[in-house]
Amino acid sequence: MSLPRIGVVIVTMGTRPRELAALLDSVEKQDVPAARVVLVGNATPLTEITTDVTKIPLEQNLGCPGGRNVGLTVLRDSGEIDVVIELDDDGLLIADDVFRTVRQLFAQDPKLGIIGFRVADEQGRTERRWVPRLRVDDPMRRGLVTAFLGGGHAFSVPMLHQTGLWPAEFFFGHEESDLAWRALDAGWKILYEPELVLQHPRTSPARHPAHYRFTARNRVWLARRRLPIPLVPVYLGAWIVLTTARARSLAGLKAWWGGFVEGVRTPCGPRKAMKWRTVWRMTRLGRPPIL
Structure with a gap:
């Protein structure tokens, strides 16, 4: 069984230097090293970053999906990466075996397109809105789902070649749903794996103006x-x-x-509606595309 090569994309606006430094340190401490780490600066020059990563400063803010697309394109087209992990710049990997687990999961299932991490605050609590299913009573329940969180996840590069990247025009909000629905419609699986944890401060999405x-x-x-x-x-x-x-x-x-x-x-x-069989598949997975 060949093991996929891991790449990492992190997008930052330069407003969380301490959190970003801690995240980069947690990436570096993984027991399976990333083949390449790409740091994209959304309207920030990244001049203070001394970590050995590929830095791509952008002159303007492309939004979260637009910034991530810059990093994804570099890794997808390099031919050197099989799986891309994307992490919020104020998140933290609290375990050192995250990349190893991700690599094993993708190696075991060639139709696995997306792995969603469990997001938890500093006390280990997972908010309702961080659980990618309608029933949120047990955030530790692992399984196939129809959605994933943008804060911490992993993509199959072959999936990205088929589905395309983030909808950059969305700028902020629901870009995960657009990509997840395309992946499901193309026959890929989305796995929620609660053992893969991204620590993230409790915030409200309404903090964005x-x-x-x-x-x-x-x-x-x-x-x-x-x-x-x-x-x-x-x-x-x-x-x-x-x-x-x-x-x-x-x-x-x-x-x-x-x-x-x-x-x-x-x-x-561009409009490309999902097939009715995808609607049925999502319904069987517990979340029809009407909620």
């Missing part, structure tokens, strides 16, 4: 790009109801509706 707008706009784009036509109104209708019920402020709800209208009116990128 444009959170509500991007969340709504990108959800509409996602539906327009990936869902069969009959499911588009069902999916968007369900999220209108859920968002209205969960709204905590009128300002947030107003921003959300502004993003929703933007998503309807603006180009969403």
Whole structure:
């Protein structure tokens, strides 16, 4: 059994120097070394980074998916990497065997496309929104799923060649769903492996100023790009109801509706709807693409 070669991509805006230094140190301490580590600076020169990594400073902020695409392209096209691990710059690998486990899992199953890590805070707690399934009662339940977290995950490079990379136009929000749905539609598996842990501080996605707008706009784009036509109104209708019920402020709800209208009116990128058999597969996995 040949073991895949590991590459790592980390995107940073240079605003978390201590956390980034700790993350890079935890990457370096892995008992199976990465063949290559790529650090992408979203509108930051990376001049303070002394670690031996491939540094790619960008003049402008391409957003999380756009920045990650820069690193993914370098590794995917190098011919030197079989699996790419992507990590948030404020995350931390608390075990030193993460890369070894990832390598073994991909070696055992050639149809494994994505491995989602379990994200936990400094006390080891996993928030509800960090569990990639509808039933979140047991974050330690391992298995095949329909989604993964952007903070810590691993991609098969052969999968990326088939599915393409992140939807850079999303900038922030729901880019994981777009890529996951493409992977499932192409026949790849997504595995949630709770033993692979990325420690991450507890945060609210609403900390980003444009959170509500991007969340709504990108959800509409996602539906327009990936869902069969009959499911588009069902999916968007369900999220209108859920968002209205969960709204905590009128300002947030107003921003959300502004993003929703933007998503309807603006180009969403190429449309390639998933097959109905993929809809059924996702339903059997516990999360039909209407929620």
